[in-house]
Amino acid sequence: MWNDVLGHDGVKSFLSNYLHAQERPHALLFLGASGLGKKRLALEFAKTLLCESGTGADHCESCRLMNLEDGNLSHPDFILLEQEKDSKTGRIKDIGIDPVRELINKSAFAPVQAKNRVCIIDGLDSMTVYAANSFLKLLEEPPAAMVIILLAESEEKLLPTILSRVVKVRFQPIPEELVYKALLERNVPKDKALALARISEGSLGAALRLLDQQVFEVRQQVVAFLEALPLRMPMDYVVGRPWVEKYERSQALLFVKLLQLVLRDLLIIAADAKIDLYNCDIEDSLHQLVSGWKVPNIKQAMTIVSEIYEALDGSVGVKLAQESLALKIDLIYKE
Numbered sequence: 001m002w003n004d005v006l007g008h009d010g011v012k013s014f015l016s017n018y019l020h021a022q023e024r025p026h027a028l029l030f031l032g033a034s035g036l037g038k039k040r041l042a043l044e045f046a047k048t049l050l051c052e053s054g055t056g057a058d059h060c061e062s063c064r065l066m067n068l069e070d071g072n073l074s075h076p077d078f079i080l081l082e083q084e085k086d087s088k089t090g091r092i093k094d095i096g097i098d099p100v101r102e103l104i105n106k107s108a109f110a111p112v113q114a115k116n117r118v119c120i121i122d123g124l125d126s127m128t129v130y131a132a133n134s135f136l137k138l139l140e141e142p143p144a145a146m147v148i149i150l151l152a153e154s155e156e157k158l159l160p161t162i163l164s165r166v167v168k169v170r171f172q173p174i175p176e177e178l179v180y181k182a183l184l185e186r187n188v189p190k191d192k193a194l195a196l197a198r199i200s201e202g203s204l205g206a207a208l209r210l211l212d213q214q215v216f217e218v219r220q221q222v223v224a225f226l227e228a229l230p231l232r233m234p235m236d237y238v239v240g241r242p243w244v245e246k247y248e249r250s251q252a253l254l255f256v257k258l259l260q261l262v263l264r265d266l267l268i269i270a271a272d273a274k275i276d277l278y279n280c281d282i283e284d285s286l287h288q289l290v291s292g293w294k295v296p297n298i299k300q301a302m303t304i305v306s307e308i309y310e311a312l313d314g315s316v317g318v319k320l321a322q323e324s325l326a327l328k329i330d331l332i333y334k335e
């Protein structure tokens with residue numbers, strides 16, 4: 001039923017048992033980092049719960065209306081609440097009160113086609129407090145034929161009153177080896193697949209998103225920037241560079257994140273520590289880069305990079321942040 005989802009054998013066997021249990025909790029909370037496959041598994045599970053034969057693998061009418069391949073989820077007994085993009089700013093919005101009210105209204109009616117109604121809320125940790133309090137009423141008196149699947153990265157931001165009414169299902173990072181193999185199957189070259197498996201920290205979803213974001217091209221910009229440090233004046237490598245002039249916020253965030261991982265690798269090499277490098281596919285370049293750095297300066301640079309990451313994650317201008325990053329790293333390097 002969910003063979004397409006990598007790893008998570010414990011979660012899968014819990015869900016299989018759930019399908020056949022007499023007494024079933026109304027609400028499950030899937031907890032774990034983004035990209036681990038929580039949503040995919042939740043969708044497969046929802047499809048199975050709605051399926052007429054209870055397998056999710058046949059071609060019944062319910063299954064047809066839960067087409068995960070083309071994303072056409074028009075089953076009348078299925079509700080998906082998720083964060084949406086603000087059309088003006090392009091930022092991801094929190095889940096507010098309106099969709100929660102709509103959910104509560106819908107759940108007052110019996111299922112139309114299936115035996116159950118299934119609701120997935122993706123990004124519960126981004127629900128506004130106002131919306132969460134309203135949602136709590138639904139959890140306190142859940143409709144008989146409703147299964148609620150909540151997805152969150154961690155429980156830190158969740159109301160204790162919500163936590164006490166759900167069954168927690170934890171998603172652990174997938175072993176690097178599994179992500180590596182899955183990437184090979186998708187025709188990613190061996191050396192790149194290993195680096196990507198490490199950079200994505202056991203998340204195939206994250207690895208595939210990174211590929212979409214041209215992770216290796218962006219990292220090439222990072223390496224070119226660091227290679228230019230001993231040779232040029234700062235403005236020379238800032239002017240005309242795509243990572244300063246052309247990147248959108250999401251790409252700039254990726255650039256800064258990758259710069260942090262490269263600096264971390266330089267620190268490992270400088271300390272001659274026997275720890276795996278993230279960027280294992282460009283180890284030779286890293287060995288050349290490290291010779292120009294003093295260890296305390298690498299650490300200082302990493303602090304600056306985290307500060308710039310936080311600023312970029314907020315509302316600071318992308319170009320301004322990137323220029324400031326270049327100038328500060330240049331100063332530290334030449335100290």
Ligand SMILES: [Zn+2]
Binds near residue numbers: 055060
């Ligand atoms: Zn079916």
